Amino acid sequence: MASRGNQQQQGEAVDLTTLTAQQLSAVKKQLDGEVEHLSSSYAQLAAAQAKFKECLRVVKSGSSTFDKDKSILVPLTNSLYVKGQLADPDRVLVDVGTGFYVEKDTKSASEFYEAKIKELAGNIQGLEGIVQAKTNNLRVVEEVLRQKVLAQGSAGGAAGQAS
Amino acid sequence: MSNIQAKLQALSDEFTKLQQELQDAVQSRQRLEAQKQENLGVQKEFDKLKEGETIFKLIGPVLLKQDRTDAESTVSGRLEFIEKEISRLETHIKEMQGKMEKKKAEIIQVQTSAQAAGPQAVKA
Numbered sequence: 620m621a622s623r624g625n626q627q628q629q630g631e632a633v634d635l636t637t638l639t640a641q642q643l644s645a646v647k648k649q650l651d652g653e654v655e656h657l658s659s660s661y662a663q664l665a666a667a668q669a670k671f672k673e674c675l676r677v678v679k680s681g682s683s684t685f686d687k688d689k690s691i692l693v694p695l696t697n698s699l700y701v702k703g704q705l706a707d708p709d710r711v712l713v714d715v716g717t718g719f720y721v722e723k724d725t726k727s728a729s730e731f732y733e734a735k736i737k738e739l740a741g742n743i744q745g746l747e748g749i750v751q752a753k754t755n756n757l758r759v760v761e762e763v764l765r766q767k768v769l770a771q772g773s774a775g776g777a778a779g780q781a782s
Numbered sequence: 783m784s785n786i787q788a789k790l791q792a793l794s795d796e797f798t799k800l801q802q803e804l805q806d807a808v809q810s811r812q813r814l815e816a817q818k819q820e821n822l823g824v825q826k827e828f829d830k831l832k833e834g835e836t837i838f839k840l841i842g843p844v845l846l847k848q849d850r851t852d853a854e855s856t857v858s859g860r861l862e863f864i865e866k867e868i869s870r871l872e873t874h875i876k877e878m879q880g881k882m883e884k885k886k887a888e889i890i891q892v893q894t895s896a897q898a899a900g901p902q903a904v905k906a
Contacts, residue, residue, distance in 0.1 A: 715827040716820045717860070718840040719853060727832055 635763050640771060643764040650757045657750045664746065668739040675732035678711060678725050786896045793892060797885045804878045811871045818864045825857050 638646070692700040711728050712720045723731065828837070828850065837853045838845040 712838065712845070716824045717817075717857070719824050719827075719848075719857075720838040720840060720845055721827065721831065722836045722838065723832075727835065731827070 635760065638763075640764060640767045643760060643767060647757065647760050647764060650753060650760060654750065654753045654757055657746060657753060661743065661746050661750060664739055664743050668736055668743065671732050671735045671739065675729055675736065678728045678732060786892065786899070790889065790892055790896070793885065793889045797882065797889060800878060800882050800885060804875065804882065807871055807875050807878060811868065811875065814864055814868050814871065818861065818868070821857055821861050821864065825854070825861070828854050828857065 635643075688704075690702050690704050693703040694700050709724050710722055711725060713723050713728050713731055715721050715731075831837070831850065837848045837850055839848045839853065839856075
């Protein structure tokens with residue numbers, strides 16, 4: 620993804636001023652789409668990270684809040700509950716993806732979530748760089764496009780006067 | 783003149799159809815990549831599995847206990863399948879891109895010939 624972005628950057632650096640206004644607006648449209656797509660991916664990643672953070676928080680506070688003698692209410696439907704007690708508050712089932720769950724103790728579960736959060740943080744950082752580069756590209760393209768349109772407008776006016 | 787226009791119209795219709803197909807192919811490629819990543823994540827998790835940690839598989843609304851070897855072979859089987867699908871789609875996408883290039887060349891050819899014929903037609 621990053622390498623493709625770089626390639627495009629180089630291509631644009633050569634071409635930008637020689638492109639017609641029409642081509643520039645096509646480039647701008649494409650970049651707009653890319654920025655939008657990347658930003659939505661960014662938001663999705665951030666949401667996923669927040670979810671994992673919440674899981675980590677619950678798991679970490681888990682063993683103390685779900686004390687053995689504290690009772691809990693288990694929802695059977697959304698308006699019907701039964702009283703229950705956690706038999707083993709130190710063991711949790713973790714969703715590792717694609718329908719597989721692993722039974723872990725809370726320590727290993729928090730390790731799992733910490734690793735996930737770290738991984739996502741790396742992804743988010745990488746994506747942030749790409750989004751920034753794309754936005755910069757977009758700004759440059761917009762600037763050149765604006766100049767083109769202005770130049771064209773004055774040239775068209777001059778031509779109109781001449782004829 | 784209208785003959786050329788009709789031809790151009792037909793060509794550009796074909797081109798947009800190819801474009802749509804290519805987009806679909808790219809989308810399924812992306813979906814497969816996402817699935818691959820998810821399965822790789824699961825595989826990594828299985829590799830890190832500690833003593834006394836058991837694997838469950840969600841089948842419908844129930845969690846069933848599963849053997850580690852079973853689960854590992856399921857995931858690696860899936861990965862193999864996904865890998866095959868990806869390479870199949872890759873060749874498909876390449877083919878499609880080639881076809882699109884050809885169409886584009888055709889369109890440009892028709893366009894330039896139309897442009898060359900255009901001034902003459904006006905003069906006539």
